[in-house]
Amino acid sequence: MKGLKLAKAALLPVLLLILWEVVMHVRNVQSDSIAPPSQIFVAFWNAMLDGTILSRTAETLRAAMLGLALGGGSALILSIILGLVPPAARLAQFTIEVLRPVPAVALIPVAILTLGFGYGMEISLVAFATFWPVLIYGHAAIVNIDQQLLDVGKVLRLKTFARVTKIVLPATLPRYFVAFRLATAVSLIIAVTVEIAANPLGVGYELMQASQSLHPDLTFALVLWIGLVGWALNAVLLFAQRRLFGPAGVAFGIQQ
Amino acid sequence: METPKGNVSFMTAPAPTAARSAAVRRPLIEFKNVNHAFGTRPIVRNVDLTVGQSEFVCLIGPSGCGKTTLLRMVGGLLTPTSGQVLFNGKPVNGPEKEISFMFQDYSKALLPWRTAAGNVSLALEASNVPSDQRGPRIKELLEKVGLGNHADHYPAQLSGGMQQRVQIARCLAQEPSVLLMDEPFGALDAMTRQALQDEILRLIAVSKTTVVFVTHDLEEAIYLGDRVVALYPNPGRIAQVFDVSLPSPRDQLTTREHPEFLRLRRELFDFIREGET
Numbered sequence: 260m261k262g263l264k265l266a267k268a269a270l271l272p273v274l275l276l277i278l279w280e281v282v283m284h285v286r287n288v289q290s291d292s293i294a295p296p297s298q299i300f301v302a303f304w305n306a307m308l309d310g311t312i313l314s315r316t317a318e319t320l321r322a323a324m325l326g327l328a329l330g331g332g333s334a335l336i337l338s339i340i341l342g343l344v345p346p347a348a349r350l351a352q353f354t355i356e357v358l359r360p361v362p363a364v365a366l367i368p369v370a371i372l373t374l375g376f377g378y379g380m381e382i383s384l385v386a387f388a389t390f391w392p393v394l395i396y397g398h399a400a401i402v403n404i405d406q407q408l409l410d411v412g413k414v415l416r417l418k419t420f421a422r423v424t425k426i427v428l429p430a431t432l433p434r435y436f437v438a439f440r441l442a443t444a445v446s447l448i449i450a451v452t453v454e455i456a457a458n459p460l461g462v463g464y465e466l467m468q469a470s471q472s473l474h475p476d477l478t479f480a481l482v483l484w485i486g487l488v489g490w491a492l493n494a495v496l497l498f499a500q501r502r503l504f505g506p507a508g509v510a511f512g513i514q515q
Numbered sequence: 516m517e518t519p520k521g522n523v524s525f526m527t528a529p530a531p532t533a534a535r536s537a538a539v540r541r542p543l544i545e546f547k548n549v550n551h552a553f554g555t556r557p558i559v560r561n562v563d564l565t566v567g568q569s570e571f572v573c574l575i576g577p578s579g580c581g582k583t584t585l586l587r588m589v590g591g592l593l594t595p596t597s598g599q600v601l602f603n604g605k606p607v608n609g610p611e612k613e614i615s616f617m618f619q620d621y622s623k624a625l626l627p628w629r630t631a632a633g634n635v636s637l638a639l640e641a642s643n644v645p646s647d648q649r650g651p652r653i654k655e656l657l658e659k660v661g662l663g664n665h666a667d668h669y670p671a672q673l674s675g676g677m678q679q680r681v682q683i684a685r686c687l688a689q690e691p692s693v694l695l696m697d698e699p700f701g702a703l704d705a706m707t708r709q710a711l712q713d714e715i716l717r718l719i720a721v722s723k724t725t726v727v728f729v730t731h732d733l734e735e736a737i738y739l740g741d742r743v744v745a746l747y748p749n750p751g752r753i754a755q756v757f758d759v760s761l762p763s764p765r766d767q768l769t770t771r772e773h774p775e776f777l778r779l780r781r782e783l784f785d786f787i788r789e790g791e792t
Contacts, residue, residue: 407623414590414616415641415689425637429628 294476303480311465312484319461320488322378323443323450326385331442333386334393335435339423341394342401355394363388363449367456381453381460388449389442396438400431433504440496447489462488540567542604543725544589544693549598551584557750558584562598564744564753568692571719571726573740575733577787581751582729586695589727590616602693612642615691619698621678625670631657631681632666638688656684660714676707680714687718694719696728700735709767712739716765733787737779738765745786755786 276296282288283295294302306312341348363384370380408430412422428435454463462485469477544566551558559581566572574582587593588600591610600607602614610616618624625634632653639649657666660680670678679699686694696715700708712735719726730736736743743757761775770776 405623407618407620408626410592410616410618411624411626411637413592414610414614415638416610416612417637417641421641425640426626429626 290475291473292475294479298476299479299483302474302476303484306477306480312462312481315462315465316484316488319447319450319454319463322381322453322461323385323446325378326382326450327389327439327442327446329382330386330389330446331393331439334390335397338394338397339401339427342398343423343427348398359391359395364452364456367453370453371457376458376460378460381450381458384453385446385449389446392442392445393435393438396441397431397435400434400438401427404430433500436496436500436504440493440500443492443496444489447485447492451485540570542566543568543570543602544727545599545601545604546585546588547599547601549585549588549595549600551581551588551593552596559595559751562751562753564756566725566727569723569725571728571739571741573728573730573736573743574746575730575736575743575783575787576746576751576754577731577748579748579751580746581748582746583697584751586616586697586727586729589693590614590695592616611693612689613691614693614695615686615689617682617686617694617696617699619701621675621682621702622670624682625678625685627670630667630669631662631673631677631684634670634681635684635688638685642689652688656688657681659687659718660684674707675703676711679703679711683711683715683718687722691724693725693727696726698729698731701730701732708735713765713767715739720764733780733783734771737761737776737783738767738770743779743783745783757783 280295280297283293288295303312337351341351366384366387367380370384374380374383404427408426409422412426417425450461451463451466454461455467456463458464462481466478466481466485469481542565546562546564549562550560562581562585564572564585574585576582584593588595589602589607591607591614602611626637629637635653635656636649639652644652654663654666657663660683662677662680662684665673665677670681673681682699700711703711715726716739718724726739728736728739737759740759743759745754745757746752747754757779759775759779761770761773
């Protein structure tokens with residue numbers, strides 16, 4: 260049954276690929292901007308064998324994950340403070356509303372100016388972009404904790420730190436996980452964008468190089484590869500989320 | 516008993532005893548001209564009430580009479596707009612270690628990610644009981660409320676009555692001298708409710724705990740209480756206080772058929788109906 264489902268899902272893309280290949284051969288297209296699937300696959304295979312793709316991917320993932328840890332981590336802490344101290348949230352609201360809409364990409368020139376090229380500026384930009392979704396989702400999660408759960412912490416006279424680790428965080432963990440899953444996708448997008456636009460690092464830079472040296476086969480191969488990496492990252496996190504918090508979740512014993 | 520000037524033989528006599536009234540008890544909780552308003556809307560007005568040590572006082576009244584508000588003030592979850600709530604002669608200033616609070620909605624009062632044992636443990640963790648001493652204490656407490664075999668179950672795996680028993684165990688873990696109960700059995704079926712009423716009476720008879728119990732069930736109030744405080748709504752204020760002189764220990768059959776029980780029930784019923792019109 261599962262095989263059949265997979266075959267059904269693969270039917271359309273495979274047909275399109277065959278059509279693409281056939282048209283390219285029949286019309287005998289010679290182009291600097293498009294390549295048949297067979298050549299894309301060969302280019303992908305070669306880049307895979309000589310290690311370029313993997314080492315470039317490692318660079319991109321490194322910048323994305325460090326940026327996510329920095330941005331998401333600080334947003335996690337700030338969202339807890341803003342969630343538990345309403346006056347602080349009111350104080351910060353205006354600043355957040357002003358800064359949040361600034362596109363991370365628009366900060367690339369600023370980052371180059373202040374930090375130069377390299378990991379530093381890419382990590383900072385990823386951190387900026389991933390900070391907001393975690394802050395906003397996390398704050399909403401904490402504000403929505405049932406008041407009675409917080410009252411339980413109060414009447415038992417739990418200290419602030421114990422209240423956060425024993426009640427606030429476990430109660431909001433599933434929502435934080437979703438926030439981080441979304442932020443992970445953002446981190447990859449921003450990292451690749453920064454590499455394409457400016458930074459001589461990672462898959463994005465490799466992609467730009469392939470395009471500028473008129474290698475459509477490698478260009479397409481890299482685009483597909485980036486899509487694959489993003490999909491795999493999300494699939495892993497989704498799997499973890501279902502295992503931890505889903506109907507058979509272990510973190511909650513049984514379903515929430 | 517614990518009352519310093521109390522007449523011991525009088526207290527233990529099975530006959531209806533006036534000694535159970537507040538007059539001979541040491542005052543433990545005092546409301547002194549307590550007012551509370553939410554914005555400009557008054558919630559409770561001019562409440563004066565004294566709860567004596569080891570007394571079981573039931574607050575009863577329709578919704579909007581401020582009974583939960585009064586309870587939350589004693590629990591330190593709410594500060595009155597004016598007036599004072601005293602515990603042991605001192606103003607209540609936030610939750611006290613000796614005061615335990617039992618919530619109505621058990622599904623939200625237990626941590627769903629902790630087992631029954633883990634939920635009881637929370638109270639011990641809060642009062643800094645070393646981890647190696649928690650295990651036996653938790654076991655003992657769960658056995659006390661009849662959940663010895665359910666220590667490893669999560670709240671969602673337990674019935675409503677069992678979840679409320681876990682909450683009772685968690686309250687007892689605090690070793691409180693005052694137990695505040697906010698309609699704790701309101702959401703349970705009749706049989707479970709009666710079983711838990713007797714359970715509470717049995718437990719506090721041993722520990723001599725003072726109880727303030729909020730309910731909207733007349734019979735429950737008379738069955739459990741030494742005194743029943745009836746409140747009027749909008750704004751909440753004390754309408755009348757009824758002394759319950761029924762023999763202890765109470766019994767689900769004989770107490771509920773006792774002429775005094777029936778008389779009180781009638782009196783309270785008429786009273787509440789009067790208040791509604």
